[in-house]
Amino acid sequence: MSKCNAAELDFIVRDDDPEMQAVEDDIRRNLADIGITIKTHFLNETEYRAAELDGNAYHMLFTRTWGAPYDPHSYMASWAVPSHVEYSSIGALTPPLTRESLVASIEAVQTEISEQKIQEGWRSILEDVHKESLFLPLWGTRIPYVLNRRLIGFSPSNQAYSIPVNSIQVASGSEVVTISPGVGSLFQSSGPINPHQYSPNALWAQDWIYEGLVNYGQDGVIEPALATSWNTVSAGNGQKVTFQLREGVAFHDGTPWNCSAAVLNFDHVLSDTVKQRHQWFGTGKHLKSWTCIGEYELVLETSDRFYPLLQELTYIRPLRFASPSAFAMGLDSHPDLHNSCEPGNFGSGWEYLEDEVDCMGLSAPIGTGPLKFVSRLSNEDGTIDNEVVFERNDNYWGQKPGFKTITVLHYDSQEDVESALKSGELDMALGIGPLSAKQVQELKFFHSDQFDVRHSDVIQHALLVFNGNRPPMDNISVRRAVIHAVDKAYFLENEFMGLEQPVTQLLPMTAPYCNVDLSPKWGYDLEKATLLNCPNGINVNSAESRSGGDLSGGAIAGIIIASVVGVALIGLVARMIYGEKHGKPLFHPSKGEVS
Secondary structure, eight states: TTTTEEEEEEEEEEEEEEHHHHHHHHHHHHHHHTTEEEEEEEEEEHHHHHHHTTTOOSSEEEEOOOOOTTHHEEEEEESSTSSSHHHHHTTTTOOOOHHHHHHHHHHHHHTTOHHHHHHHHHHHHHHHHHHHHHHEEEEEEEEEEEEEETTTTOOOOOSTTOOOTTOOOEEOOOOOEEEEEESSSOOOTTOOOOTTTTTOOOHHHHHHHHHOEEEEGGGGGGEEEEEEEEEEEEETTTEEEEEOOOTOOOOOSSBOOHHHHHHHHHHHHHHGGGGGGGTHHHHHEEEEEEESSSSEEEEEESOOOTTTTTHHSSSSSOOOOOGGGGSGGGOOOOTTEEEEETTTTTTTTOOOGGGGGOBBSSSSSOOOEEEEEEEEEOTTSSEEEEEEEEEEOOOOSSOOOOOOOOEEEEESSSSHHHHHHHHSSSSSSEEEEESSSSHHHHHHHHHHHTTEEEEEEEEEEEEEOOOOOOOTTTHHHHHHHHHHOOHHHHHHHHHTSSSSEEEOOEEESSSTOOOOSSSSSSOOOOHHHHHOOOOSOHHHHHHHHHHSSSSHHHHHHHHHHHHHHHHHHHHHHHHHHHHHHHTTOOOOOOOOOOO
């Protein structure tokens, strides 16, 4: 240990994230091999969010990329905003690269119109970020779904944070179904289910109730939703998109969906004050007007070209549509005097916005989606929803669920979820959090008669983010030592039973413009990690933890093989000498050969 550059690193982990809790101890042991001590802080959601923004609170922090359809443009655009860990991580980059130049490149590439220039721009950005060694990509996340076989027709999501249920049909039993959902942790609360705001609003619940103009389809295809068609033309330096809105659609309370309802929601989300909270959302920056031509034609106009516009309009939040009747003053609700924002829900660091706008919230979660909110039963302090009930929207314009009612249930532990599934009390555990990877795999292989287990494609990557501003992680050699010291394949096999696979790049190659082969590969290489952080010698702890000696298992195996070969050669030479002395050479010509 004395031969290594000793360091103690603060490691931030969500206390309700079962995936990270499963591997935290493996990572800690890996880094001990090169003289690095980990001090892990398991934080609740509020504490974790605060740590993300505090440049002195962490050396390493576990997180995930945002996944489809947010990667790469919205995820990386968010780095310019002090609302996530990446903002503090990139504060000190290797010259000539700076935070300002990186952010400028990310913004500039999104205003390109040439497909080739867009691809070249993202390649350059991804290469620059990769070389900084500020991220340790761990694994590609495949979202698990476990359903009782009495339910059929389920299709895995192609969008992060979405838990699609409207394709589910009931093959047998009650039309009342139960679910434990998760997007990284066990279900706690659905929040107020306001489509215009972030946590504590549950994304999956927002997605069930509200819709946008367009949907994110298979392979990123933009599909019609509340708009049936659209046309894009150049308009000065920007673009103009004209949407034909779907006619005959009503909100859950019967209020008609039309252009006036659309404009009302745009007004409240993108008011000059409120849109400051949505700085990661490029649409808010580039969109300059939204107007109606008649009852069912909406025109959006941007100040400059912005290629991700349609894709951003597929997002679950913040631009989905609530019924005008839910606004404080209906269609007359002023975006500054009666804003749809919930009081106190702008989030840490954004409280000052409420000095400039009156947050009146929404009277109820009322959208046009396939499910309608019915009721909730919460604990005494309102922090946990013991159950939340939704029912099918029988007037939905699209595919209707085959069940009548879906009840979201709270459980205290993953073991409780598994027991409820096996007893039949619970029909579904969908998403990351309700079950561990080991539980999912066990149900898949040993209880397949009772459960249908599915997985999405890789949607997002799990990461460690390093604080490049805080010693010793401000030293790129230390960051690279940490990267190469973590044996991802080992703990994924043991903790995830092969469910996930290790990755070496920040973003999934399936994300737009991210199919770029980056080097060097950020994979496990203990020898390289040792050279970087233990330049004066090999750390004996590593050898002892793997082989019981002073050398790694691979080195010992090599020595054994070399010793065996050496002994064999010595024996061969001795036999040759003996044969020559006694007239019996080991190699002598056969009949017919020239001597």
